[in-house]
Amino acid sequence: MADEVILLDFWPSMFGMRTKIALAEKGVEYEYKETDPWVKTPLLIEMNPIHKKIPVLIHKGKPICESLIQLEYIDEVWSDAYPILPSDPYQKAQARFWADFIDKKFYDPSWKVWGTKGEAQVAAKKELLEHFKTLETELGDKPYYGGEIFGFVDIALMGFYSWFKTMEKFGEFSIESEFPKLIQWTKRKKFGAE
Amino acid sequence: MADEVILLDFWPSMFGMRTKIALAEKGVEYEYKETDPWVKTPLLIEMNPIHKKIPVLIHKGKPICESLIQLEYIDEVWSDAYPILPSDPYQKAQARFWADFIDKKFYDPSWKVWGTKGEAQVAAKKELLEHFKTLETELGDKPYYGGEIFGFVDIALMGFYSWFKTMEKFGEFSIESEFPKLIQWTKRKKFGAE
Numbered sequence A, B: 001m002a003d004e005v006i007l008l009d010f011w012p013s014m015f016g017m018r019t020k021i022a023l024a025e026k027g028v029e030y031e032y033k034e035t036d037p038w039v040k041t042p043l044l045i046e047m048n049p050i051h052k053k054i055p056v057l058i059h060k061g062k063p064i065c066e067s068l069i070q071l072e073y074i075d076e077v078w079s080d081a082y083p084i085l086p087s088d089p090y091q092k093a094q095a096r097f098w099a100d101f102i103d104k105k106f107y108d109p110s111w112k113v114w115g116t117k118g119e120a121q122v123a124a125k126k127e128l129l130e131h132f133k134t135l136e137t138e139l140g141d142k143p144y145y146g147g148e149i150f151g152f153v154d155i156a157l158m159g160f161y162s163w164f165k166t167m168e169k170f171g172e173f174s175i176e177s178e179f180p181k182l183i184q185w186t187k188r189k190k191f192g193a194e
Helices: A014-026 A042-047 A067-077 A089-115 A118-139 A152-158 A161-171 A180-188 B014-026 B042-047 B067-077 B089-115 B118-139 B152-158 B161-171 B180-188
Strands: A005-009 A031-034 A056-059 A062-065 B005-009 B031-034 B056-059 B062-065
Touching: A005 A014, A005 A042, A014 A067, A014 A152, A014 A161, A042 A056, A056 A067, A062 A067, A062 B089, A067 A089, A067 A152, A067 B089, A089 A118, A089 A152, A089 A161, A089 B062, A089 B067, A118 A161, A118 A180, B005 B014, B005 B042, B014 B067, B014 B152, B014 B161, B042 B056, B056 B067, B062 B067, B067 B089, B067 B152, B089 B118, B089 B152, B089 B161, B118 B161, B118 B180
Parallel strands: A005 A031, B005 B031
Antiparallel strands: A005 A056, A056 A062, B005 B056, B056 B062
């Protein structure tokens, strides 16, 4: 494979989706190896012995784990194409802050809305809606979280887009009605159209 | 103040300690504002409206939140002095991975050992000892996690050093006996001696 890039990933993963988007935006060819995270394959254990989780990006035989760290790595190694992170240190810190917010605050209630029932689900829904509101407010009237560029935070959040319908169905709410700017944001980027 | 750097921090914080170490290594002067995180002061709410937590690094009036993001920011802005992160993308990804491991895996059982009782404490101790072992194995025979340089991971973990005695007392174990390389590591760096 070109440049020896392999991605261990599982198709429904919101985290693997980030890495796939980043590689696509950079135009990096790679070998995709579907890896069910509940089956700890020898390759997964060898490449991510600490967490034993996907996605794992393998570049020239060496593994890079954790999706946000993969995005930073991809941006640094293929630095000539499509900037993912801003170059200004403050803007970069802000991008890292919001991607970190998505992982620390948004992820947990997002799966609990469909993965739990009763009081836990009610609490998760309340929390999730607050975080959707925070994320919509942060987007504001910008086309992307990265301003004019679909960047680090956009990729971090877009990984969750394919789960939006699941959240809506189990949480019984409409993202489009309650957070119209977020839905406009999901439709703005034309993947593969450039 | 020189370069208008302010740090909102609370003295026992392992996270604030990281930022103080980084600023000290870089030789950056700053104004320290003791900020009890349980008292949500107007300045804390203004500077970190999302998490309302310390530490907050304020540079030229603009806040940077989350300690690891602050370390990256400090390394980028004061890039001439003392490199915190390696320049090689793979080494940088590895440093980020281990700092992330400390936040995701080590922090939680570390406070539960002294902050909980009964079964929760027993489980936390078991987990904490496993993570100490993992961290000692990763250190191996290197002087620092950063190899020859006291770097990103060293700073991330050193923030917890002042809590080691508390963990030992409540968990009834000896870090020095069980993880001698880790204790040697804590004594290797001479702060303020260079």
